[in-house]
Amino acid sequence: xxxxxxxxxxxxxxxxxxxxxxxxxxxxxxxxxxxxxxxxxxxxxxxxxxxxxxxxxxxxxxxxxxxxxxxxxxxxxxxxxxxxxxxxxxxxxxxxxxxxxxxxxxxxxxxxxxxxxxxxxxxxxxxxxxxxxxxxxxxxxxxxxxxxxxxxxxxxxxxxxxxxxxxxxxxxxxxxxxxxxxxxxxxxxxxxxxxxxxxxxxxxxxxxxxxxxxxxxxxxxxxxxxxxxxxxxxxxxxxxxxxxxxxxxxxxxxxxxxxxxxxxxxxxxxxxxx
Numbered sequence: 001x002x003x004x005x006x007x008x009x010x011x012x013x014x015x016x017x018x019x020x021x022x023x024x025x026x027x028x029x030x031x032x033x034x035x036x037x038x039x040x041x042x043x044x045x046x047x048x049x050x051x052x053x054x055x056x057x058x059x060x061x062x063x064x065x066x067x068x069x070x071x072x073x074x075x076x077x078x079x080x081x082x083x084x085x086x087x088x089x090x091x092x093x094x095x096x097x098x099x100x101x102x103x104x105x106x107x108x109x110x111x112x113x114x115x116x117x118x119x120x121x122x123x124x125x126x127x128x129x130x131x132x133x134x135x136x137x138x139x140x141x142x143x144x145x146x147x148x149x150x151x152x153x154x155x156x157x158x159x160x161x162x163x164x165x166x167x168x169x170x171x172x173x174x175x176x177x178x179x180x181x182x183x184x185x186x187x188x189x190x191x192x193x194x195x196x197x198x199x200x201x202x203x204x205x206x207x208x209x210x211x212x213x214x215x216x217x218x219x220x221x222x223x224x225x226x227x228x229x230x231x232x233x234x235x236x237x238x239x240x241x242x243x244x245x246x247x248x249x250x251x252x253x254x255x256x257x258x259x260x261x262x263x264x265x266x267x268x269x270x271x272x273x274x
Contacts, residue, residue, distance in 0.1 A: 012203055014133040014196050014234075016189060020047040023187040028083070028159040033182045034162045037169050040187030044164050047189070048135045052083040061107040064121030075115035082132040084108050096144035105131065123169055128157040139163035140172060151179050191232025200234075201226060204241045208248065211255055218257055225261040236268075243267050 020036065027034035049055060060074045084104055090097040097176050109129035116130075126219045128134065136150065137143070151184060154161045163169065167188075174180050192200065201223050243264035253260060 011046065012200055014192060014200070015045060016045070017047045017050065020044075020187065022268045023185060024048075024051050024083075024133065024135070024162060027185055029160075030184060031132075031158050031160050032184035033104060033154065034160065034185040034187060035170055035178075036162055036164045036187045036189055037167050038158055039167065039191065039233070041233040042189050042191050043234040045137050048137060048162070048164060049085055051081070052085040052133075052135060053081045054075040054085040055110070057081075057111070058085075059087055061111065061163045063193060064103070064107055071111075075111050078108055078111035079115040082112060084128075084131050085136045085137070086134065087137045088139055090139040090141060090147070092141035092143045092146050094143065094149050097142070097146045097149055105129070111201075123211060125205055127153050128159045131157075131159055133160045133162065135164065136162070137164045140165040140169050144176065147173075147176060147179055150184070151182065155183065171218055190233060192237075193232065194227065197227050197230075197232060197237075198206065198223070200237060204237075205256065208241075208245055210254075218255065220221070221258040222256045222261050225258045229261070229265050239268055240264055 023034060023036065032225075036044055036048075045192060056077050057074055083099075086101050086104060089100055105128060108131060112130045118151075134150075134153075142150070150161060150163075163173070170186060173183065226237070226240065230240060240261070241264075244260060247253070247260055247264055248256065
């Protein structure tokens with residue numbers, strides 16, 4: 001299990017994740033560029049990693065070494081996704097980008113071919129080989145030269161490219177006409193709606209061994225408090241439930257109440273979730 005999955009827990013398929021999948025499929029199918037933007041914590045990164053099967057693939061392509069029989073499931077996932085997920089380095093410079101991303105490109109390509117044609121030992125005529133989509137998270141970190149490198153890779157391949165960032169990334173990219181003119185789709189990743197919050201809360205209640213009853217005033221007050229505190233922020237919601245679980249376990253509590261929620265919230269740094 002990767003560090004990311006340990007921090008986030010079980011993935012929950014929401015409507016916004018399904019919309020992201022449709023967006024990513026369109027960019028990949030049309031071999032174009034796409035921008036995905038949204039506030040911190042709404043689920044952009046989780047959706048992108050899920051789409052790329054990156055929790056499964058990342059450990060192998062990061063700690064490249066002797067092959068094991070168990071790697072076959074990674075090869076199969078790589079061939080299905082054909083997607084590279086990459087987080088831009090903090091400096092965002094060209095040298096850092098090339099140093100970081102090139103090994104991932106090579107190793108992921110080998111994984112794909114190990115599943116489809118294991119005896120093949122030739123060279124790729126295009127820089128991304130069999131990869132069909134590259135997703136770059138934290139794209140606002142990239143310098144102009146870093147963005148130009150990605151544009152060049154895009155132009156010389158048949159792959160799609162998705163840049164993920166905060167809401168201001170669209171305005172920033174518009175300052176680079178050569179890159180911006182290639183963007184075919186823009187996707188906004190909004191916070192969870194109230195209905196989706198209720199769905200996620202039911203899943204979390206069940207995970208902790210409690211049953212949520214909409215007709216129960218105590219459950220309704222607790223749910224309302226969680227919705228108010230997190231304002232549809234998926235990451236904050238998960239962190240809050242981690243604290244709720246800790247408090248319930250320590251105090252041997254048999255139900256989630258508004259007081260438990262407030263106590264859990266006091267242990268977190270909760271700013272303006274909007």
